[in-house]
Amino acid sequence: MIYGIPLFKNRVAPRCTIADTILLIKVTSNRIAKKKYLKIDEKSWNDLFKIFKDNKVDTLVCGGINYGSRKLSMEHGISIIDNVACSDKEIIDAIKTRRLKTGFGFSGNSDSGLKSTGKNSTKKTIELLQDIDCLACEDHQCTEGKTCNLSLRLNNKSESEEIREILNSALDISLEDERILCRLSELVYFAIEMNYKKIGIAYCVDLAEPAGIVSQVLRRFFYVFPVCCKIGGKQLPDAMITGNNKIECNPVGQADILNMAGVDFNINIGLCIGTDCIFSKLSNAPVSTLFVKDKSLANNPIGAVYLDYYLKEAANTSFT
Secondary structure: OOOEEEEEOEEOOOOOHOOEEEEEEEEEEEEEEEEEEEEOOOOHHHHHHHHHHOOOOOOOOOOOOOHHHHHHHHHOOOOEEEEOEEEHHHHHHHHOOOOOOOOOOOOOOOOOOOOOOOOOOOOHHHHHOOOOOOOHHHOOOOOHHHOOHHHHHHOOOOHHHHHHHHHHHHHHHHHHOOOOOHHHHHHHHHHHHHHEEEEEEEHHHHHHHHHHHHHHHHOOOOOOEEEEOOOOOOOOOOOOOOOOEEOOOOOOHHHHHOOOOOEEEEEEEEOOOOHHHHHHOOOOEEEEEEOOOOOOOOOOOOOOOOOOHHHHHHHHOOOO
């Protein structure tokens, strides 16, 4: 068996056509007999199929593949292991240990269960956490004003003064009877009640217009610092440029600038999945998401759970 693995910067390429290297692994008698890294310049599917054919590849390992390319691969006699996300070294180890499968990397390198990382974690707590599924709960005690049995068995951390203040402010807004507030209004009331003075806006360049409107509203009450996702970003490689998207997003820079500005509170407006995680992790101030970018659903991602087309698309996840 010969695996063909398109790589980008030593990781499985999320799309085969952006790969800069093809890793070829020959397996004989369940052991890796040969490894070869093949640098590539041309990256169309026709070019890739020629490489696979010339090297007798029979199994393609990829981050994602669309329907047409999947069909062509099968017509070429190539089986597919897709939705893989990890480094080349992890792929090699997975093949050695026969753990490689569709979804490898997204499922924690195929290891199941929670692992203890803290000194005070116990086997009992780990087993308890593995069984958590609030959606499957039958008694829903929390909705009846009762503390659930699970929380009674966990060691709750003591609340900091900041956490208690945030929870109290959130309760004041959520229990408001006199008006039904939109999310923007909730944000204003929350920030005023928290006595915030400086507010940062980390926004995606695609949502610059709504970010500008929000900034105008907030400037009636606060000092506002809007920071674009492209600020200080590196130029993208030619292979990754699409349309006017030529600069890499820089959530680290956004967080650094707003941290230096000493903001009390940050607002996420449309940051992409992944970059929003980085920004939230690095922000010194609390972060709240005001708008979520969704190019298919007019920035209304919750619509996907009510539409069969998008549910099927998500369930059959593949990258184009």
